[in-house]
Amino acid sequence: MDLKKIVKKNFKYFAYFFGYLRYKILVLILLSVLVGVLDGFGLALFIPLFEVAVDPELNSTSESLGEFAFLLDFLANRGIGITIGNILIFMTFLFLVKGFFKFLDSYYKISLQIAFVKKLRFQMLDGLSHVSYQHFVGLDAGRIQNTLSGEVYKVTGAFISYFNTLQHAVLLFVYTGLAFISDWKFALLVSFGGFLSNLVFKILFKKTETASINISEKGHLFQSFLIQAVQHYKYLKATSYFGRYKNKLVNQIHDIENLQKRIGFYNSLLNGLREPIILVIVVIVIIIQINFLGGTLSSILLSLMFFYRALNYVISIQSSWQMFISQFGGIVATTEMIQMFDGGKEDVKVYDDFTRIGEISLQRVGFKFKDGVEILKDISVTIQPKEAIAFVGPSGSGKTTLVNLIVGLLEPTAGLLTVNQTDRSKININDLRKRVGYITQEPVIFNDTIFNNVTFWAEKNQPNLEKFEMAIRLANLNEFINNLELREDTPLGDNGVRASGGQKQRISIARELFKEVEIIVFDEATSALDSDSEKVIQENINSLQGRYTLLLIAHRLSTIKNVNRIYLIKDGEISSSGDFDSLIQNDDYFSRMVKLQEF
Template identity: 55%
Template sequence: MFEKIFNKYFRHFGFFYSYIGPKLILLILMSLFVGLLDGFGLALFMPIFQIAADGDSLSTADNMGDLKFLLTGIEWLGFDLTLNSVVVFMVVLFFLKAIFKFLDGYIKIKLQNQFVKKIRFQMVDGLSDLDYKHFLNLDSGKVQNTLSSEAVKITYGFLSYFNSIQHLVLLLVYIGLAFLSNFQFAILVSIGGYLSNFLFRYFFSRTEKESINLSSLGHQFQSYLIQAVHNFKYLKATDYFSSYNLKLKSVINQIEHGQKKIGIYGSIMASLREPIILVVVMIIILIQVNFMEGSLSTIILSLVFFYRSLNYVVTLQGSWQGFISNIGGVISSVNLINDFKDGKETFNKTDEIKKISALDIQSASFVYPNGFQVLKQVNLEIEPLKTYAFVGESGSGKTTLVNMLIGLFHPSEGKIIVNNQDRSEVDLSSYRKRFGYITQEPVIFNDNIYNNVTLWAEKSEENLSKFQKAVSLANIHNFIDSLPEKESTRLGDNGVMVSGGQKQRISIARELYKDVDVLIFDEATSALDSETEKLIQDNIDMLMGKFTMIIIAHRLSTIRKVDTISLMDKGRVIASGKFEDLVSENGQFKRMVELQEFN
């Protein structure tokens, strides 16, 4: 029962409390003090008017209802109830209110920054800690949209929610003061206000539904947009962009329609709030005066508080509408964080790998969650400072083997032994640091050459020396020295300012800067023209003997000089040896060579 009530009325507070903690209570207390001080100050207007009308001092405090304790307090402090003393106390109360209001605003901004920073850090850390196999099952559009657009909604959602909390506190304070001044009148107004709220609850529920739907549409749009950018060349060359454009516009239209509906709901509520509440108050004033013989002075004081309450009813509904409009961002962020938690990669922190001196794959198999087996009983011994190549048709398991070797996947069966120790017993993070990974599509960040190679390391003398050594080994130092801004030259989005070969050598330099033991080239030359391919191949040949190297190759001419070639077929290593030995001893490898030479 308690859990049901909590989930219905306090689940959002519980969510924010989990990030901010007890400081939220302090924020609520500040609002409470602001409301009480403001209400007490307003209440003192009644005796001020009476003193101004009747004479120099106050004869009775009956027109303040149960709030007469304010005047009793002034007398208890030793002051007469004169115009000057009451005015001074009223001014003091409003000054104290101003101080607490400043503290309230300061604490709210501080907590907002703390909350947004914490949840964004949590999402970034969650992405960083995500297991690769789990990452493959995530929707990239959802990740992109949540980390960018939906994260912005969280900021507005936080502000709107706690504005709602504060307005609710102030609303309750003023209603409480209204009860103290005229109990019957306050009861009737509260009942009328409660009944009128049923209309608004309908629009709140519709707004919440549309907000969640908008977040889902945002995920779709980001996903389609990412694909449009990634496949721009193909879509442009084939004129398929006109068709794809219609799909993008269809999602945009749905987003616009949802936003319009939220705007209409907000406008309806904004236009109805004041008229409905004013009608309720006027009807009850007539009932009090004509049928219940209520005191006009206490009704006026109570009405002052209710007028104040009216302002906070309007602002409360407006801020809650703002929160509901952004609730999709909160839900999306929580869901993504939970996805990250479910797929978090676990590390054994006991034994760090400071250098890889030996690697053995022992009877390793790998099966995807859908049951598809990619690798079957693979055995391989990798000796230091030697070069190995994996070849075979597409789908033979080459890339999966490398992904397993580098630690992105773990064997479904069998073991990977590093330095005579089972890899499952070592720190995987330190293990991965010992690898350099050069892919078919070079990874280039929209920054300068130095930051691309060092990944934003400080430009210290030591780091600059490491940088120069890495670019020299990657054979790109002459190109960098020829540039006007040298290593400070920006490369543009995905390295658009440089050639494919230069991008590839920059990515090689990055891995060399890391000071690795094993270099992996995953079809690193297959996307290059013949001349550039030869330059990169010369670079690879120069690195042989200096690093342990693993090469996945499509063009067999690039692996003539390696120490061992492993031919893969349907997830198995079916033959291993030097290039010439495989040509003479294995018919399948020989046919592959002949076909490539023919082409």
């Protein structure tokens, strides 16, 4: 087995954090060693302090200190007498220096924690931003939200607990080493007893780790159900289904709390067993040392002081490690989320920028998802700049998928898609998307002011205010905003609760106009509106024709009477195309659709 495998198997948690912090971890370990060594030296001086207190005339205590006699030699070589006052001053100096390094140690750990959490969050946000749309639609929204908002805090707690464990382990080795120097027989016996007791604790650690991972999985599921409860609240309330749906949430809460209770039981059991086990070990070792190994009282006393410190850190290690294991599920969840994001990363090629979008051409384009289901086949469409193009057809026919292909949210699995006579795979897809505006059936409204919603948090300076005024004028928002007390600084509330459906759609349109796009997609933009609001949005669309390339997906055929060309999509194929009047005359299916809508 090579070194890499050994490290991965036995130090997998250290390797995880080392991947983010690299050699900064070693500085933290070094600071812990310095704290432990200085504290140990200070403790060693208690032996000569006691001896001098008992017999002030005593001139030498080197023998009682054994290997630590160099501390007294240090004073003697500088002409400092071995008195209570001098020993106390030297001890105070050592503990002050220790305190300084303890401060550095504590502050440095906080700095590492902040750096780690920032790096982890940035990595997840970066991963989310680079996931392809096709991969994203297959992910669990509850899992994403729970990981980004909840599990990441568990990782923060796991970080603190792990490095507390690491530092306590370093200090344990330091004090154990000092105890071995003082009396190796005594130290060996206590260490062996500690090893045996740890076998008991290891079983409980494993059970806690399993429960922690299960809590994270249950948390993902709970978040998924909760999101759906909020999204479908109106329906659940109106149909009195909420009570039954609530039971699903209640069951998830019961499962999570039962797992938390199990972890609490393991923690309580560990807390109750630690000190009695350690005390029994120390008592047995002292009896063996004095009665069978002939240890001296002074060497045992010094070694015991070191072990008192060491055993405290044994308890601290077990406590912090138990805490780490209980939060281990957060590390599993975030690691899996990052891997899922990486697995669906969009391949964005960087090519020379293009100045505008010219002709867009689809030549026998097809699309199917990874599961093999074919959505589109043999699609051939050409779109010229500033044309208004509509796609109509029954639900599930592939209209939205086709538009998503055109604007770069999806990539064709067959055929060729070109922009400006260049294969779309050979252009920078982000440059294309910057020139695209997207108006959906459910308007995208953020919980902020009208100005920030339209400008997407642009700086409120004179050029941006002029662009804002132009956008709201084109979107017919002037009257609405001018009648508001705070005008453009009016907050819209969660999901635009303070605005009507038509007003929210016009705000969405204004946002895309402020962005200075070249293509605007209207995806069922009027299907959820009343007749008056639909008429206003239709007037908006008509006013934008000839200024922008418009792509309309419509069920309400009244909204597409004036477009340049209509494509009728059925079963993933284009069944016919033409302007509104020619389709009524030549296509029975389209004509029947128009008659059914009575306009």
